[in-house]
Each structure stands twice: as C-alpha cells, then as structure tokens.
Amino acid sequence: MxxxxxxxxxxxxxxxxxxxxxxxxxxxxxxxxxxxxxxxxxxxxxxxxxxxxxxxxxxxxxxxxxxxxxxxxxxxxxxxxxxxxxxxxxxxxxxxxxxxxxxxxxxxxxxxxxxxxxxxxxxxxxxxxxxxxxxxxxxxxxxxGVARFDIVINVAGAAKLEKFTLTKVAQSAYLFPQDGVQSPSGVTRRDTTLTFPFALTQDTPGVLYVYEQENPGMEIRVEVSFDGGEVKTLTKRLDAALKRNAVYTVTVSKDHIDIVVKPVFEEWEPGDNIEITPSVG
Missing domain, CATH: 2.60.40.2580 (Immunoglobulin-like)
Incomplete structure (x- = not known):
C-alpha cells in the first residue's frame, strides 16, 4: 500500500x-x-x-x-x-x-x-x-529525461537569428538511462526547425527540448544576419550523442558557433565544447 x-x-x-x-x-x-x-x-x-x-x-x-x-x-x-x-x-x-x-x-x-x-x-x-x-x-x-538547447548571441554589433534547425531528431527515447546513450530500435527521426516570428536578438534559453538519443550524423543549422547584412547559415555536425539531463548552449558569433554541453536536471554539470564553422547561405 x-x-x-x-x-x-x-x-x-x-x-x-x-x-x-x-x-x-x-x-x-x-x-x-x-x-x-x-x-x-x-x-x-x-x-x-x-x-x-x-x-x-x-x-x-x-x-x-x-x-x-x-x-x-x-x-x-x-x-x-x-x-x-x-x-x-x-x-x-x-x-x-x-x-x-x-x-x-x-x-x-x-x-x-x-x-x-x-x-x-x-x-x-x-x-x-x-x-x-x-x-x-x-x-x-x-x-x-530530455536535453535543452539555449541560444547565446555574442556579437559587438546587432544580430538577428531567424531560424534554428536540428536534424534527424528522434521521436522517442528509453524511459530510463541505458548502458551508454542508446535510441530504441527503429526509432522515427525528423528534422526540427524553429522559425521565429520575431528574430532573436538576445540570449534565449530553452528554445528546444529533445530526448536523449544516439547521433546518426545530426547537425545544427542557424540562420542569422549581422548588422543588417545578408543572412548566413552557420552549421555544425554534432560529434557526440545527445544526453538526457543536459543543456546545450549554442553561442553565436560573427565567425562561428560554439556549443557548450552541460548534463541537466539533477544538476547541470560541465560537458564538452563543440565549435561550428560558418558557410554563406
């Protein structure tokens, strides 16, 4: 009882x-x-x-x-x-x-x-x-049981972030942690794109939440303009699995994106750093 x-x-x-x-x-x-x-x-x-x-x-x-x-x-x-x-x-x-x-x-x-x-x-x-x-x-x-993505804009001038995409996002996850990060067999995946009605111009936490999952070549794409210029697409293929209990802080600058990973909810703890290089969209 x-x-x-x-x-x-x-x-x-x-x-x-x-x-x-x-x-x-x-x-x-x-x-x-x-x-x-x-x-x-x-x-x-x-x-x-x-x-x-x-x-x-x-x-x-x-x-x-x-x-x-x-x-x-x-x-x-x-x-x-x-x-x-x-x-x-x-x-x-x-x-x-x-x-x-x-x-x-x-x-x-x-x-x-x-x-x-x-x-x-x-x-x-x-x-x-x-x-x-x-x-x-x-x-x-x-x-x-989920991971969180935050956006930090680190530029001296003005920036407008219009779109954020994470590719190949798993639509299900194991309820409990497994031996290492795993995804269920046959898991459905799809790209998740956030288009902001008003472009982001300042730091924004909690823009996206996803389940813990294996990484089959996932990529982050950010469409952003600086100082009123043309929109650039900054991209990065993620190197590791996405962990439950983790915050991924995407820091946008004029030259690149840094992603800092911190394991989440019982505690947000230090994790890995990932650098993203830009390409012109």
Missing part, C-alpha cells in the same frame, strides 16, 4: 506495519544552467515497486505535498520507481497485469505526443533498504 501524505505535524504513518517512507525531490541546476519557469512542472506522478525482478505494485495519481511527494510503501525491500508526466504514455496497471519483468521495464519507451512535441518527463529509482529505516525517510531524486 502506498499513500501520499500532507507534510504537516498531524500526519501519522501506519503503526504496527513494516514500511518505508520515501521523499522525492527535484534538484536545482548547478553552475550557469538555471531552471526556467515551468521546467519543473509535474502534471502527474506514478510509482511502481519491483520485488524479485517482477512488478508487484503500481500506484497512480500521486498527490504533491508542498514541493515534494512523501510516500509510504509497505515493506522494506525492492526497487521503487517513480515517473512524472507519463500519464497516457505508460500504463503501469496494464504492465503489472502482464507481470512485466524489471529487465523489460527498464527498456520501456517514451514517445512524443501526436503533435510531435517533446514532452518533458522525469524518472527516479530507489532501492529500498531495511537497514536505513532508523535514519528517517529515504530520498529519491527525480531526473529530467
């Missing part, structure tokens, strides 16, 4: 039963990567428990208490998983009825909605440990 509990002094847990209290948290960003308004929004929360490699319990529509989810789970062992913003994509009750194994669960796939829009989702896992019951609630950290 699992329940969501208001975080106040009147809340009492079940007595006489062995149970585990779990508190979830969503960590802030580290370094220069900062959380944008709405990025931590959770529309729905689900949880499931695996014991002996089989899903034994599924919980839906969990309620928030303040800015956390405080849960009590009967029993002192097993692996507890939580996932946010997966309603209508992942049906835990169906998976439980099918006696899904934990190995198959970890291969679950999260897909874009019918519009092709990348939905931000969060996942976490905690191994429940009876030995830790005397230290209070066990904490599960939820991590974002």
């Amino acid at each position: 699992l329940a969501s509990c208001a975080d106040n002094s009147e809340n009492q847990y079940w007595e006489g039963n062995e149970s585990t209290v779990v508190v979830t948290r969503v960590a802030g960003f580290d370094g220069s990567g900062q959380t944008l308004e709405g990025e931590n929004e959770v529309t729905d929360m689900q949880a499931c428990l695996f014991e002996g490699g089989i899903m034994t319990k599924a919980y839906k529509n969990l309620q928030v208490a303040g800015d956390t989810y405080r849960l009590q789970v009967d029993g002192l062992g097993g692996n507890l998983y939580m996932l946010a913003n997966a309603s209508g994509v992942i049906d835990l009750e169906l998976l439980q009825s099918e006696n899904i194994s934990e190995a198959d669960w970890l291969k679950s796939v999260y897909k874009t909605d019918g519009t092709g829009k990348t939905r931000s989702f969060f996942t976490g896992m905690l191994t429940l440990n009876a030995a830790r019951q005397d230290v209070g609630a066990q904490v599960m950290t939820l991590k974002r």
Whole structure:
C-alpha cells in the first residue's frame, strides 16, 4: 500500500506495519544552467515497486505535498520507481497485469505526443533498504529525461537569428538511462526547425527540448544576419550523442558557433565544447 501524505505535524504513518517512507525531490541546476519557469512542472506522478525482478505494485495519481511527494510503501525491500508526466504514455496497471519483468521495464519507451512535441518527463529509482529505516525517510531524486538547447548571441554589433534547425531528431527515447546513450530500435527521426516570428536578438534559453538519443550524423543549422547584412547559415555536425539531463548552449558569433554541453536536471554539470564553422547561405 502506498499513500501520499500532507507534510504537516498531524500526519501519522501506519503503526504496527513494516514500511518505508520515501521523499522525492527535484534538484536545482548547478553552475550557469538555471531552471526556467515551468521546467519543473509535474502534471502527474506514478510509482511502481519491483520485488524479485517482477512488478508487484503500481500506484497512480500521486498527490504533491508542498514541493515534494512523501510516500509510504509497505515493506522494506525492492526497487521503487517513480515517473512524472507519463500519464497516457505508460500504463503501469496494464504492465503489472502482464507481470512485466524489471529487465523489460527498464527498456520501456517514451514517445512524443501526436503533435510531435517533446514532452518533458522525469524518472527516479530507489532501492529500498531495511537497514536505513532508523535514519528517517529515504530520498529519491527525480531526473529530467530530455536535453535543452539555449541560444547565446555574442556579437559587438546587432544580430538577428531567424531560424534554428536540428536534424534527424528522434521521436522517442528509453524511459530510463541505458548502458551508454542508446535510441530504441527503429526509432522515427525528423528534422526540427524553429522559425521565429520575431528574430532573436538576445540570449534565449530553452528554445528546444529533445530526448536523449544516439547521433546518426545530426547537425545544427542557424540562420542569422549581422548588422543588417545578408543572412548566413552557420552549421555544425554534432560529434557526440545527445544526453538526457543536459543543456546545450549554442553561442553565436560573427565567425562561428560554439556549443557548450552541460548534463541537466539533477544538476547541470560541465560537458564538452563543440565549435561550428560558418558557410554563406
């Protein structure tokens, strides 16, 4: 049994039963990567428990208490998983009825909605440990399953960025991290182009969100003009896979583009630098 509990002094847990209290948290960003308004929004929360490699319990529509989810789970062992913003994509009750194994669960796939829009989702896992019951609630950290692209304009004069394209974008991803960055077999890919009704003239975070994915020759293209001149197309073939939990900062200058990669949502951490060279469009 699992329940969501208001975080106040009147809340009492079940007595006489062995149970585990779990508190979830969503960590802030580290370094220069900062959380944008709405990025931590959770529309729905689900949880499931695996014991002996089989899903034994599924919980839906969990309620928030303040800015956390405080849960009590009967029993002192097993692996507890939580996932946010997966309603209508992942049906835990169906998976439980099918006696899904934990190995198959970890291969679950999260897909874009019918519009092709990348939905931000969060996942976490905690191994429940009876030995830790005397230290209070066990904490599960939820991590974002997508990567974010920010644009920084670094020019002495004026710049107008009119279009941003990322090619060969995967339309689905594994719900949980795999051994190295992987994409589901047969994943659908398409180019994603953002055309700005009003050209970007200043730094703009969160212009695009994509799923973690392998890189089959993906490329960034930016169409930009400087000081009222002709539009140039700056391009760069990405050298590495796109990681979940990562911010990609695209810095545009008159001569080139730099891309700085920072792993995301539990923390934004330092990553690789990628340089883009221009060609005249």
